[in-house]
Amino acid sequence: MTARIPVTRRTLVKGALGGTALIASPWVRRVDAAEVLYVNTWGGAWEAAAKKNIFEPFTKETGVEIRTVSPVSVAKLAAQARTGVYEFDVTTLGGGDIVRANKAGIIEPINDKAAADMGLWKDAVFQNGVASHAFATVIAYRTDKFPNGGPKNWAEFWDTKKFPGTRCLQKYAARIIPIALLADGVPMDKLYPLDVERAFKSLERIKPSIRVWWTQGPQSQQLLRDGEVDLIGIWNGRILELMDQKAPAAIEWNQAEIDRAYWVIAKGTPRAELARKYIKTAVSATALAGFCKSADYGPLNPEAFKVIPENEAKRMPTYPPHYKLAFEQDVLNAGIDFDAVTKRFDQWLAS
Amino acid sequence: MTPTKSTPHRPDRLALILLAPLLVFLVVFFLVPLGEVMWMSITEPSFGFGHYGKVLLDPHYRRVVLDTLGTSLMVTTVCVLLAYPLAYVTAQIGGTIGAVLLMLVAMSFWTSFLVRTYAWMIILGNRGPVSELLKATGWDPPPLMLFTRFSSTVALTHILLPIMVMALYAVMRKIDLNIMKAAASLGATPFSAFRNIYFPLSAPGIVSGSTIVFVLCIGFYVTPVLIGSPREQMISGMIGAQIEEFLAFGEASAMAMVLLVVTVAILAVYHRFFGLDKLWG
Numbered sequence: 001m002t003a004r005i006p007v008t009r010r011t012l013v014k015g016a017l018g019g020t021a022l023i024a025s026p027w028v029r030r031v032d033a034a035e036v037l038y039v040n041t042w043g044g045a046w047e048a049a050a051k052k053n054i055f056e057p058f059t060k061e062t063g064v065e066i067r068t069v070s071p072v073s074v075a076k077l078a079a080q081a082r083t084g085v086y087e088f089d090v091t092t093l094g095g096g097d098i099v100r101a102n103k104a105g106i107i108e109p110i111n112d113k114a115a116a117d118m119g120l121w122k123d124a125v126f127q128n129g130v131a132s133h134a135f136a137t138v139i140a141y142r143t144d145k146f147p148n149g150g151p152k153n154w155a156e157f158w159d160t161k162k163f164p165g166t167r168c169l170q171k172y173a174a175r176i177i178p179i180a181l182l183a184d185g186v187p188m189d190k191l192y193p194l195d196v197e198r199a200f201k202s203l204e205r206i207k208p209s210i211r212v213w214w215t216q217g218p219q220s221q222q223l224l225r226d227g228e229v230d231l232i233g234i235w236n237g238r239i240l241e242l243m244d245q246k247a248p249a250a251i252e253w254n255q256a257e258i259d260r261a262y263w264v265i266a267k268g269t270p271r272a273e274l275a276r277k278y279i280k281t282a283v284s285a286t287a288l289a290g291f292c293k294s295a296d297y298g299p300l301n302p303e304a305f306k307v308i309p310e311n312e313a314k315r316m317p318t319y320p321p322h323y324k325l326a327f328e329q330d331v332l333n334a335g336i337d338f339d340a341v342t343k344r345f346d347q348w349l350a351s
Numbered sequence: 352m353t354p355t356k357s358t359p360h361r362p363d364r365l366a367l368i369l370l371a372p373l374l375v376f377l378v379v380f381f382l383v384p385l386g387e388v389m390w391m392s393i394t395e396p397s398f399g400f401g402h403y404g405k406v407l408l409d410p411h412y413r414r415v416v417l418d419t420l421g422t423s424l425m426v427t428t429v430c431v432l433l434a435y436p437l438a439y440v441t442a443q444i445g446g447t448i449g450a451v452l453l454m455l456v457a458m459s460f461w462t463s464f465l466v467r468t469y470a471w472m473i474i475l476g477n478r479g480p481v482s483e484l485l486k487a488t489g490w491d492p493p494p495l496m497l498f499t500r501f502s503s504t505v506a507l508t509h510i511l512l513p514i515m516v517m518a519l520y521a522v523m524r525k526i527d528l529n530i531m532k533a534a535a536s537l538g539a540t541p542f543s544a545f546r547n548i549y550f551p552l553s554a555p556g557i558v559s560g561s562t563i564v565f566v567l568c569i570g571f572y573v574t575p576v577l578i579g580s581p582r583e584q585m586i587s588g589m590i591g592a593q594i595e596e597f598l599a600f601g602e603a604s605a606m607a608m609v610l611l612v613v614t615v616a617i618l619a620v621y622h623r624f625f626g627l628d629k630l631w632g
Contacts, residue, residue, distance in 0.1 A: 014382040075594045083601075104598060166495070171581075213581050227477050228497060342596055347411045350584050 015120060016077045017264070035064045036276045040077075040091035043070035045241055049294030050282075064274055071216065081106040081267040089269045093129060095331040096174035101264065102127040108265035108272050118280040129262025130279050132288065133297035136256035136317035136326060137175055139167075140239040144248045145230040153255045157185040157231060158206050165230030167206065168223050171213035173345035174338050175257060178329070179218075179233060182255055186328045193335025196293055198291055199240045201350065213349065224249055236317050237296035256304060256326040258317050260300060283337055292316060385611075388604045395601030400413060402605035412589075412606075414416045422500065423568035424577075426507045427561050433508070434560065436551075438519035444526065452522070460513035468574045471506040472497065475578075503579035511567055515560040522556030547553040561632045562621045565615050586610050 041047040055066040069088045074097050076098045102108050110128050124131050141150035151157040161272035177199045178191050214220040220234045225247050265275040285303035292299045298318025315320045406412050441449045473497040485493035534544040572587035593603035
């Protein structure tokens with residue numbers, strides 16, 4: 001136990017130099033590249049799809065290198081605007097988050113002129129974000145547990161007698177409240193404004209069956225794949241990917257809850273101009289169609305569907321036959337303070 | 352009797368020069384950000400001590416604080432019970448067995464706690480080895496172990512155990528076994544010699560090990576968040592949620608300060624009775 005690593009002056013100097021070089025290398029590398037844009041991504045399949053269909057064409061076209069940071073974090077977006085230190089310049093936000101972010105003033109405004117410069121379609125800009133793609137929270141279940149088919153709607157998902165088993169939902173109040181109301185029998189077209197009291201009563205009924213609330217996409221896949229839970233409310237892309245991998249799982253498109261994702265620019269970033277160029281490419285018909293095909297999203301640029309074959313479109317929540325069964329999050333008419341509801345939801349979870 | 356006046360100052364100045372890089376580092380990357388957190392806790396969004404009142408008085412927050420302290424106490428206790436025999440064997444019996452045990456402890460210590468947390472996810476999972484074993488012995492369906500207080504306690508114990516072992520080992524190594532022989536020669540039974548001599552001599556290791564493990568445990572973030580029960584949050588998990596979900600930097604900062612004060616208080620008590628320099632044996 002008294003053995004020591006012999007430290008000579010030479011090894012010490014070598015070590016110190018090596019260490020300094022190692023610590024300094026990220027900055028050295030950053031200085032090398034003339035133009036770099038930092039994109040905040042969801043990682044995994046999402047990033048692979050974006051790399052192939054958006055990043056690479058963008059770099060080829062403009063010579064701007066894309067570096068990625070993941071996962072997506074609104075907190076980091078807020079911290080960046082506060083400190084002026086930018087880890088990423090652009091990110092994607094969902095409907096609930098973009099209203100919050102816009103209110104908090106942590107994203108760059110996109111005015112009419114900027115929208116025109118980007119060549120955007122009508123209604124593309126919402127709360128200073130550029131509409132990109134849609135995804136859905138759908139019902140999914142293990143087929144080995146329910147060989148005769150699983151729940152066909154959220155009320156059945158809540159029905160623990162008909163479908164006994166452990167369940168999992170996302171820890172995200174804004175998405176769970178409408179689902180809880182559907183489960184309690186509120187019709188899809190009468191959801192908004194949201195009746196929060198009724199939603200919590202409905203949630204109270206399902207709470208004992210929910211083993212865990214997922215927070216990250218890969219985690220939701222792992223929980224169903226490993227059989228930790230039998231039923232799950234999960235994003236359509238994630239469950240389709242599991243099914244492609246031959247996991248014993250099935251998807252139910254009925255009462256899918258659609259969320260829109262928007263590209264936003266971090267407030268005050270010195271690379272805002274590049275970021276606008278980037279978003280222009282990201283939502284252009286071909287790039288967006290390719291991205292949505294790879295990541296199982298539904299494009300929001302109407303032009304994109306023209307370049308997507310039917311069999312690919314069938315995997316998308318905005319594919320017309322699926323869209324008919326689905327409902328959209330209506331963040332502006334929700335009639336609730338999302339922060340207050342989220343706080344209540346978190347305290348309810350812990351009680 | 353006539354030491355030159357400059358000699359005692361020389362090593363001081365040398366020490367200061369040697370320490371300067373560290374001091375600068377700590378000030379820039381630790382004290383300044385810490386001061387900023389402190390500042391945010393009373394100015395964000397407006398000046399006042401409202402966050403502290405809320406953190407200390409709100410029943411929800413109080414429960415989380417109590418849960419955190421309870422879990423940490425449990426983890427610390429289990430760590431002592433498991434680490435004591437292990438450290439004893441390693442320190443006193445030594446030889447090949449001791450070396451192998453020490454290496455196993457060190458290997459566990461060097462493995463990222465994230466990896467170890469995921470390993471526990473597999474071990475305690477619904478289709479994991481423990482579940483299958485229970486099923487084979489007739490406990491079917493086996494209990495759900497993941498996402499409970501049990502799973503987070505087991506994983507935290509495993510992660511912090513090496514630290515306890517090392518704290519105990521450091522103290523036990525210094526115990527002169529001749530004293531035990533002397534006790535035996537005076538007629539003490541092995542148990543009585545252990546109880547009256549060895550155990551009191553090793554007690555400082557228990558105290559310092561427990562202090563380190565407890566302090567680390569109350570601040571633990573990843574493991575409880577990943578495999579703990581959704582109903583039993585720990586303070587760090589809640590600080591994370593405050594920032595991630597509500598962008599409530601002020602409130603989160605106040606919670607972080609409370610956590611820091613608790614930690615400093617524990618270390619201050621330790622310092623008062625034992626001296627902080629003894630913390631690592």
